[in-house]
Amino acid sequence: MSKRPLAPWLLILPSFALALFIVSYPFFNIVWQSVHEVSRFGQVRDFSGLANFATIFADPVFMTTLWRTLVWTVCVVGGTVLVAVPASLILVQDFYGRGLARTITMLPWSISLTMTAIIWRWAFNDEFGLINLGLQQVGIINQPLHWLADPVLAFPVEIMIGILVSVPFTVTIFLGGLSSVPTDIYEAARMEGANAWQQFRKLTLPLLRPFINIAIVLNVIYVFNSFPIIWVMTQGGPDNGTHILVTYLYELAFRLGRPGEAAAVSLVMLVMLLAFTGIYMRMQGGEHAEQ
Template sequence: MANRIQKSVPMMMILPGLALAIAIIGYPIFDLGWTSMHDVSRFGKLTGFNGGENFAEVFVDPLFWESLWRTGIWTVAVVGGTLAISMPVAMILNDDFHGRGVARVIIMLPWAISLTMTAVVWRWALNGRAGLLNATLMNAGIIDQPIEWLATASTAFVVEILVGILVSIPFTTTILLGGLSSMPQDAYEAAVVDGASGWHQFRYITLPLMKPFINIAIVLNVIYVFNSLPIIWVMTEGGPANGTDILVTYLYKLAFRFGQLGKAAAISLVMFFVLLAFTMLYVALVSRNDRDDAAPEEEVKE
């Protein structure tokens, strides 16, 4: 009996915090699901139960599927581009050179600026008539007339992806830099003695040891970028002609511009389950790869 009580002590100690976390996370999800199954007035009052009518309207709406597809492109492009740039940046900042502290501060400075203000500055810079980018390119002789960067959906979306990558680099670099700083240097010293090139050191030492930090960066960035509103909303508001809408800007329009709160709640719930499914699938794949990598080592030991 005493042994059983002793084993249950850790669970009892974390139970209050666990209950609080479930309440804080669970209630909004329940409320969102309840709202998505009702007709809702513009002022947020539930006026009648309609079952899955809101979901049915969402799933037959072509703008929803276009926004979902565009959200996937936006998320993959921004997260992939951010990782591709942040890794070499983190490796450079991890080296010992004069002024490294100043360089690290400069890289982290954009992280301290509001994302909305960053988007406002870029909208001004990309203005087709008086934008700084056009003025710079014309002065350099690269273009001979101003370009309307945000006037067409294809160009505007590419520009927004580039801005999304830019603002995501400081956070990702911080995660990767923490991983690089904790790496054992004796492995690199042994690789140098064996004549390994810089690429082989990166391929066979850095990448395997950085896997946990890369996984953290991928999951956090996907969740952050998937739900990111300010860049696209401030720069184009999902336009022109809904051509740069992603799910979060689309539901924002439904809720606060058109007053369709029930449909917006349904889309929010869909977004939650998409992210939940991605996180569970990614964690399962990572765990499986870790087990596969560990299996040969165990066989060697035997």
């Protein structure tokens, strides 16, 4: 029995050790803070056990924020997939100006989320925002709406912007998947009399499913932790009406001076993401096994 060479392992060992340190040190530091009393300046004090977790779960703002985070994630990720699939089906076709159309689709991806949120905050301004001015000029509204002053309006607006900034990345994934689909199967399907909807349902969607799975998992992780849009536009307000967990965590740590509770929130977020990823991948594995 031949021995495996150790040289490859020795070559990757420094990089692996560095990556392990970069990932593990913040994690263990957060766990340590979550079970201790921590001053607003980060000084770790007495051991408190699960007191920080009990405090956040007793906070009605946290429970409301937890539910709102789920709504935010489902709506943004679901809306992104629903928009990105037809957009990628159009952009994969060979037509005049396709390069320009792809460039326009990718433009939101080239701008930072913070700058995008600032631009949209100006657009939805009560007094001089382009949205109110445009709607008034076409006669849809008679007076300016307070878009960002009312959580009933502000949160759907932020969901819309979240979809907008997530579409380019998702379209890129789908275009990669569609480009690998052979065109022969569509020609054969047309010869058999399949219409466009049947081709999409029986051919395109099954072949695109692995890429949809990748897009959903990556977008959930990305959207669940998305901070700039909500914080720049409303900072979780008004009256905590647009907070998601990541903005609630930031407010706990840096505004209210409760880093121990913020650490507990971050661990809850980590558990939720791991649970979703595990459940979703298990569901997909079960579907493949049945097929």
